[in-house]
Structures are given as C-alpha cells and as structure tokens.
Ligand SMILES: Nc1nc2c(c(=O)[nH]1)N[C@H]1C(S)=C(S)[C@@H](COP(=O)(O)O)O[C@H]1N2
C-alpha cells in the first residue's frame with residue numbers, strides 16, 4: 001500500500017453496519033410515481049418540471065458509494081442507479097450567482113447544499129438501490145444521494161431543487177445540525 005492509500009475508509013466516530021436503517025423524521029406524504037414530478041427552479045436559465053416519464057428518459061449511471069449517517073452508522077459500497085445531478089443541472093443551467101441549492105422533499109423536509117458539491121459526479125437522484133426500484137421507506141420513487149456529506153443531506157422523496165444566491169437552512173440544519181456536514185471533519189452538530 002502506498003501512503004495515499006492509507007486514508008481510512010471509515011470517517012471518525014462511525015461504525016459500519018450491514019443493515020440499512022430507515023431514518024425518517026415525521027410521517028412523510030409520498031407522491032405515487034404517476035403524480036410525482038421533479039422541479040428544478042430558482043436561479044436557473046431554464047426551469048424544469050419533469051414528470052416520471054420525462055425523468056425516465058434521462059441517462060442513468062450506476063454509483064457505488066459509502067454513506068455515513070450522523071447517528072454514527074456507515075454503510076460501505078452501496079449500489080444505486082440514478083441520474084447524475086450534472087445531467088439535471090446541465091439542462092437547467094444555473095445562473096452564476098446560484099451558489100446554493102435547497103433540496104425539498106414531499107412533506108416537511110429539506111436540506112441545504114452548495115451547488116459545487118452537487119456537480120462533478122458527486123451527487124445523483126436515485127431511483128434504484130441494489131438493482132431494485134427504491135423502496136418507499138428509503139425515499140422511493142426518487143431520492144437525492146450526496147455521499148460526500150452526512151446522509152441527512154440526501155433528501156428522500158425528492159420533489160424540488162431550488163437554486164439560490166442564499167443559503168436557506170433545511171430541516172435538520174434549522175434544528176442545530178451542522179450547516180455543511182462533512183463526515184471526515186465530524187461536522188455533526190453546530191458548534
Ligand atoms: N424527506 C426526508 N429525507 C430524509 C430524511 C427524512 O426524515 N425525510 N432523513 C434523512 C436522514 S437523517 C438520513 S440518515 C437519511 C436516511 O435514509 P434511509 O432511511 O434511506 O437510511 O435520509 C435523510 N433524508
């Protein structure tokens with residue numbers, strides 16, 4: 001092993017699980033596939049409102065990633081299929097000032113992110129997990145996945161991405177979770 005390979009695989013304070021815990025705040029109201037739409041709006045040149053049928057025509061990729069929940073479980077090599085945020089943002093064309101994104105779910109949940117953390121292959125909208133359509137408890141029909149940040153940023157039942165020049169706090173961020181949530185820096189809760 002060379003020196004570069006010695007970066008630990010598990011972020012500090014995390015424990016690996018083989019299970020896939022369900023972590024949901026409240027009782028979400030989930031749109032069935034026929035009624036589901038994904039909106040990309042705010043500071044973009046071309047706002048999008050995609051039906052399931054529109055969304056299904058976009059190119060998908062397989063992503064194998066590690067996920068890290070702030071409650072200290074990590075799950076390695078999870079396999080997803082979905083549409084890269086690069087594809088969606090290439091269509092919507094963020095304006096130069098659109099530095100932040102609010103990911104909004106069905107029901108009362110959202111997470112705030114930086115646009116730069118969603119591009120370059122770092123985030124996707126997943127419709128499949130382990131070769132199967134994403135189950136409702138894990139966010140089906142479609143959820144955001146941003147593996148580089150704690151998993152609360154990965155909004156389940158994703159319905160809207162709003163780009164903005166402002167950073168509006170999401171559900172957990174308002175309640176005291178860290179605004180950014182880098183697992184490698186243990187940015188769990190606000191200082
Ligand atoms: N809409 C919505 N998305 C959500 C949540 C939620 O409660 N509602 N919980 C978050 C948290 S804290 C985590 S750890 C992950 C859990 O995803 P899972 O239930 O698929 O493990 O989803 C995130 N996305």
Ligand SMILES: [Mo]
Nearest residue numbers: 023069070152
């Ligand atoms: Mo979480």
